[in-house]
Amino acid sequence: GAGVSQTPSNKVTEKGKYVELRCDPISGHTALYWYRQSLGQGPEFLIYFQGTGAADDSGLPNDRFFAVRPEGSVSTLKIQRTERGDSAVYLCASSLTRGMNTEAFFGQGTRLTVV
C-alpha cells in the first residue's frame, strides 16, 4: 500500500501489561511522528523522528513510553506497565522531510484499550 500503515488496528490489554504499536511509514519518508488522540480530543504530539534518531520526544508523557526507529523506516511505540489512562488512539504520520512544504500523511491509528 502507498499510505502509512499501523498495526494492530485494535489492541486490548490488561492493566500493567507491556504493548508495542507498529508504524510503517510511506517509503522514502525520513520524518516520522507519533500522536495520541484521547476520546473527544484532538491529537497530541508524542515524539518525532528524523531518520533513525528521536529529534524531539518532548511529548512523551512519562518514562513508561518509549519509541524506536532503528533502520529509519518502521517505528515501534512501546508502552510499559500500561494504565487505564493510556487508552486512546495512537496515530502515526510521516513526511518526506521535516520541512513545512512537505505534507504529513497520517495512518488510521491503533486503538488501544487498557482494561
Place this chain on the structure above:
Amino acid sequence: AQSVTQLDSQVPVFEEAPVELRCNYSSSVSVYLFWYVQYPNQGLQLLLKYLSGSTLVKGINGFEAEFNKSQTSFHLRKPSVHISDTAEYFCAVTLNNAGNMLTFGGGTRLMVKP
C-alpha cells in the same frame, strides 16, 4: 507554547448551506496554520495550510480559510456543504522551525443534514 481553540464542538448544518468552523490560536511567535479532516474510520487528511503570502487559502473539496493575524484566527469556510462533508475537522498550528510537530485543537464535528 502555542495553543489552539476550536470554539464549536459540533456544527449541524443543512445540505447546500454555507458553513464556518472557527479556530483561534495563541502563540508568542509566528506560526503556520493547518486544517485537517477526519472521516469516519479514516486517517487525518490535510485540507489546507497557511505558511505565508496571501491570507486567503484555498484547499481541497471547496474549502477555504482566512488567516487573520490581528484576531489570531484561522476560520474554515465552505459556501455550500454536501452530505459527504460530514466529518471531524481539526485546526492545528506549528512553529516555523518545528516541522510537522503539530498542536491540534479539540476538533469540530460537522454534521450535514439532508
